[in-house]
Amino acid sequence: MLFSESFFPQRFGITTRDLENYLAEALAQGGAYADLYFEYLSSSSISIDESIVKSASQGVSLGVGVRVIAGERTGYAYSDDLSPEKIRKAARVAACIAAGPATVEKVSLHESGRRNLYPVLTAPTETAFAERVELVKRADRAARAYDARVFQAQATYFDSLRQVLVATSDGVLSWDRQPLARLNVAALARLNGGTPQRGHAGGGGRVELSFFLNDKTPEHFAAQAAREAIVMLDAVDAPAGEMTVVLGPGWPGILLHEAVGHGLEADFNRKGVSAFSGRVGQQVASRLCTVIDDGTIANRRGSLNVDDEGHPTGRNVLIENGILRGYLQDKLSSRLTGAAETGSGRRESYAHIPMPRMTNTFMLAGESDPAEIIRSVPKGLYCPDFGGGQVDITSGNFVFSAAESYLIEDGRVTRPVRNATLIGNGPEALKYVSMVGNDLKLDEGIGMCGKEGQSVPVGVGIPTIRIDRMTVGGTA
Amino acid sequence: MTGNDYSGLAVEIVRQALAAGATDAECTVSEGDEFSANVRLREVETLKEAGSRAAGLRILRGRHTGSAYTSDLSGDGVRHMVRSAIELADITTEDPHAGLPDSGELGSISGDLGMFCGDVEGLPTELKIDMARRAEDAALRADPRITNSDGASFETHVGRHVFANSRGFAGEYRSSYCSLSTVPVAREGESMERDYWYTASRGFAGLEKPEDVGRIAAARTVRRLGARKVETQKVPVVFEPRTARSLLDNIFDAVHGGAIYRNESFLAGKLGERVASESLTVIDDGTIPGLFGTSPFDDEGVPTRRTVVIEKGVLKSYLLNTYTARKLGLRTTGNASRGLAGNAGVGNGNLYIERGVAPPEQIIAGIRDGFYVTELIGFGVNIVTGDYSRGAVGLWIRGGELAFPVSEVTIAGTLPRMLMDLEAIGSDLEFRGSMAAPTLMVREMTVGGK
Numbered sequence: 001m002l003f004s005e006s007f008f009p010q011r012f013g014i015t016t017r018d019l020e021n022y023l024a025e026a027l028a029q030g031g032a033y034a035d036l037y038f039e040y041l042s043s044s045s046i047s048i049d050e051s052i053v054k055s056a057s058q059g060v061s062l063g064v065g066v067r068v069i070a071g072e073r074t075g076y077a078y079s080d081d082l083s084p085e086k087i088r089k090a091a092r093v094a095a096c097i098a099a100g101p102a103t104v105e106k107v108s109l110h111e112s113g114r115r116n117l118y119p120v121l122t123a124p125t126e127t128a129f130a131e132r133v134e135l136v137k138r139a140d141r142a143a144r145a146y147d148a149r150v151f152q153a154q155a156t157y158f159d160s161l162r163q164v165l166v167a168t169s170d171g172v173l174s175w176d177r178q179p180l181a182r183l184n185v186a187a188l189a190r191l192n193g194g195t196p197q198r199g200h201a202g203g204g205g206r207v208e209l210s211f212f213l214n215d216k217t218p219e220h221f222a223a224q225a226a227r228e229a230i231v232m233l234d235a236v237d238a239p240a241g242e243m244t245v246v247l248g249p250g251w252p253g254i255l256l257h258e259a260v261g262h263g264l265e266a267d268f269n270r271k272g273v274s275a276f277s278g279r280v281g282q283q284v285a286s287r288l289c290t291v292i293d294d295g296t297i298a299n300r301r302g303s304l305n306v307d308d309e310g311h312p313t314g315r316n317v318l319i320e321n322g323i324l325r326g327y328l329q330d331k332l333s334s335r336l337t338g339a340a341e342t343g344s345g346r347r348e349s350y351a352h353i354p355m356p357r358m359t360n361t362f363m364l365a366g367e368s369d370p371a372e373i374i375r376s377v378p379k380g381l382y383c384p385d386f387g388g389g390q391v392d393i394t395s396g397n398f399v400f401s402a403a404e405s406y407l408i409e410d411g412r413v414t415r416p417v418r419n420a421t422l423i424g425n426g427p428e429a430l431k432y433v434s435m436v437g438n439d440l441k442l443d444e445g446i447g448m449c450g451k452e453g454q455s456v457p458v459g460v461g462i463p464t465i466r467i468d469r470m471t472v473g474g475t476a
Numbered sequence: 477m478t479g480n481d482y483s484g485l486a487v488e489i490v491r492q493a494l495a496a497g498a499t500d501a502e503c504t505v506s507e508g509d510e511f512s513a514n515v516r517l518r519e520v521e522t523l524k525e526a527g528s529r530a531a532g533l534r535i536l537r538g539r540h541t542g543s544a545y546t547s548d549l550s551g552d553g554v555r556h557m558v559r560s561a562i563e564l565a566d567i568t569t570e571d572p573h574a575g576l577p578d579s580g581e582l583g584s585i586s587g588d589l590g591m592f593c594g595d596v597e598g599l600p601t602e603l604k605i606d607m608a609r610r611a612e613d614a615a616l617r618a619d620p621r622i623t624n625s626d627g628a629s630f631e632t633h634v635g636r637h638v639f640a641n642s643r644g645f646a647g648e649y650r651s652s653y654c655s656l657s658t659v660p661v662a663r664e665g666e667s668m669e670r671d672y673w674y675t676a677s678r679g680f681a682g683l684e685k686p687e688d689v690g691r692i693a694a695a696r697t698v699r700r701l702g703a704r705k706v707e708t709q710k711v712p713v714v715f716e717p718r719t720a721r722s723l724l725d726n727i728f729d730a731v732h733g734g735a736i737y738r739n740e741s742f743l744a745g746k747l748g749e750r751v752a753s754e755s756l757t758v759i760d761d762g763t764i765p766g767l768f769g770t771s772p773f774d775d776e777g778v779p780t781r782r783t784v785v786i787e788k789g790v791l792k793s794y795l796l797n798t799y800t801a802r803k804l805g806l807r808t809t810g811n812a813s814r815g816l817a818g819n820a821g822v823g824n825g826n827l828y829i830e831r832g833v834a835p836p837e838q839i840i841a842g843i844r845d846g847f848y849v850t851e852l853i854g855f856g857v858n859i860v861t862g863d864y865s866r867g868a869v870g871l872w873i874r875g876g877e878l879a880f881p882v883s884e885v886t887i888a889g890t891l892p893r894m895l896m897d898l899e900a901i902g903s904d905l906e907f908r909g910s911m912a913a914p915t916l917m918v919r920e921m922t923v924g925g926k
Binding site: 045048049050051052053055056057058059060061062063072073075076077078079080090093097129130151152154188197198238240241242271272273351353387388389390391392395397398399400401418419420424425473474475 | 516519520521522523524525526528529530532541543544545546547548553556557560563565566567568569570571574601626661667668669700703705708738740742816817818819851853854855856861863865867869884885886888889890925
């Protein structure tokens with residue numbers, strides 16, 4: 001597709017010449033680099049509660065962000081009005097970060113090569129509401145039908161279609177159409193008026209609506225949520241202290257996101273404030289661990305054709321056989337440190353400054369049989385599902401909270417335990433990985449990552465792994 | 477943009493919705509101007525400045541709801557939003573409890589609530605940068621172990637909020653906010669730590685001195701150096717005000733009307749019962765002039781008010797909007813809160829724990845072995861069951877004194893037990909946000925470590 005046939009030229013009449021002029025305005029005060037990020041976001045959500053579809057909403061948000069870089073300084077302004085006067089005004093405000101005569105000669109933009117990791121013909125946002133509302137109704141029915149002890153169910157369906165256009169003073173001109181959809185289900189179960197327990201499940205991706213009809217149905221997520229709530233009815237107090245922990249495959253990959261991912265973002269390392277700063281080439285995990293961040297996996301929630309700075313995303317090796325290989329770079333960090341860009345510059349919206357972020361972060365499969373991993377543990381904890389996590393990148397301490405976990409006694413998974421937080425230290429925790437399963441699984445497409453007030457969708461994945469030592473925050 | 481008639485626009489949007497077939501409608505319009513300056517190692521790192529505005533509409537057709545929002549306030553943009561909301565009412569289910577507040581509930585409290593201070597507008601950029609620079613500089617100079625910095629930031633926000641509905645309510649208010657924060661990084665041997673401190677106010681004149689912000693941030697950071705992991709054990713736990721506030725956040729989630737009617741709170745059905753130590757009184761008050769949780773009306777056009785949530789340990793009230801109140805057969809407490817899209821949720825006004833009598837030093841002095849918690853991380857709180865397990869950082873209390881820093885541990889218990897076990901409440905209540913708590917001491921929790 002030619003630029004002239006893409007969304008912004010068609011809808012708003014924006015031309016290459018306009019973009020070049022805006023960039024020239026942004027650089028008029030002597031900035032070394034400038035970029036423009038146009039965004040048109042349509043989104044909708046539908047939710048059901050008590051078997052009543054109580055809420056349905058849709059909306060549009062559009063705007064343009066202008067960034068100017070001068071040395072280590074960044075100027076940023078945005079406008080939610082795409083008229084030329086307002087864009088030029090934003091460009092002038094952003095330009096103020098620099099002081100002096102213009103140094104960049106004329107900008108000329110070149111359309112970049114295109115690929116499509118999410119060839120979605122009709123985005124879910126573009127389908128009939130009557131079809132989408134069925135997803136939450138089916139989820140509600142399925143969760144309630146799963147077991148008589150389920151007394152409450154909620155489901156929420158979200159979708160969005162983001163049209164973006166990036167033009168940079170380096171000459172990059174790229175655009176993308178980014179569909180995204182997700183279905184979340186929560187179930188509450190109770191036994192004879194006792195304490196209720198909650199279970200959660202959800203998933204989606206950059207997919208067509210048919211994904212929820214053929215691949216991962218509302219019934220699939222509803223059954224998972226209901227099953228988790230029912231399992232937790234029998235939970236005993238979680239243990240406290242250091243022990244062997246086995247993580248199940250898939251979403252428990254959030255361990256990697258918290259323990260190493262954030263600490264490897266280049267902004268923290270350039271500033272020397274990460275526990276991983278200056279450790280490239282050092283051993284930060286056991287030899288069994290190879291950790292990848294890959295923004296190019298088809299249809300995944302964390303994938304992007306180009307990052308939010310117009311650079312193609314890539315498959316970046318973060319840790320290879322336990323050795324730290326590199327950081328996730330954005331434009332600013334790679335300009336300042338000379339490192340190659342990794343396609344990791346992301347932002348929440350046109351109103352936000354991009355920074356290095358993860359896409360889909362996972363550990364490569366090993367050779368162990370998952371059943372053998374469980375059998376190898378005399379006493380420990382098995383965690384197949386988690387809630388959220390958080391990290392202090394400076395000390396390296398991170399936590400993630402088990403949503404479903406079980407005791408392992410004499411090599412067998414036995415009783416479920418109540419929710420507990422697991423805590424460890426980033427550069428140390430993965431050194432205790434002693435077995436890696438052959439069952440790598442990516443999560444189902446539910447992750448949202450927050451950093452400095454900006455949220456972006458991400459994915460994680462991991463095979464079954466055994467960690468010989470980790471602190472479990474229970475009470476028993 | 478102060479010249480724009482957003483009240484007129486909100487009323488017009490409501491009118492268009494009724495003309496298009498809605499039986500009721502409510503519209504929010506908000507505009508805001510934001511500015512931020514970040515300084516790192518005494519140099520400007522980022523400057524950001526912009527303004528934005530958007531509108532949201534919720535309509536009813538009988539007992540069916542639909543909602544839409546847009547940042548395109550042109551005639552076409554607004555018409556598209558109205559059509560979208562009407563269209564969505566076709567797919568929602570009839571809900572007998574859906575609807576606007578009764579006319580008698582609508583209104584706005586009068587008097588100057590101190591939400592807007594004009595001194596935030598028009599501050600010279602150089603002055604704003606200098607505020608950040610002074611705070612960071614004070615931190616960098618405070619101790620030789622402060623070797624690095626994640627910067628300092630000065631931010632301002634000025635906004636206008638407009639709300640109108642088809643029952644005749646139309647109101648608006650302006651608000652302003654400014655804040656200054658800094659994040660020093662300290663190093664000693666292999667140990668590297670960060671912490672932060674900040675000041676925030678409705679007006680520029682209300683900010684604390686940048687030098688004080690930097691000095692406190694530095695002291696908080698340096699005292700974390702050399703932190704160790706302790707043995708797993710059960711001990712008294714003291715929450716300093718910054719972490720005590722997170723317990724208030726948990727209490728808020730547990731008295732939230734939505735969690736109550738769905739039976740997903742450990743406090744559901746406990747109205748009138750003793751749920752906490754007699755020393756605990758929790759109040760939500762959206763009417764206190766100058767504070768961050770203050771407003772003349774909530775996001776459904778109902779006046780804000782003072783609600784006693786917990787009084788001397790007894791649960792007195794949930795926090796409710798119109799919908800959750802109807803579900804529970806109660807009256808709204810004026811706590812409706814929403815963004816632009818969807819139905820109103822529940823939000824807090826100024827939610828705080830009444831101050832106790834003990835100075836924090838006295839609370840610590842009475843503990844032989846215990847844990848003084850200065851930071852909590854993670855999301856390990858289950859409001860349904862009350863199970864509590866979070867990552868914690870702080871100082872170990874030995875012999876009544878803060879003895880050494882501790883990290884990479886968890887604290888765990890259950891919220892129902894923790895509330896009953898509140899043994900001391902400090903006298904050091906201070907409003908630094910819309911939730912505020914003094915130092916709190918819980919008789920016993922499990923510290924998970926080695």
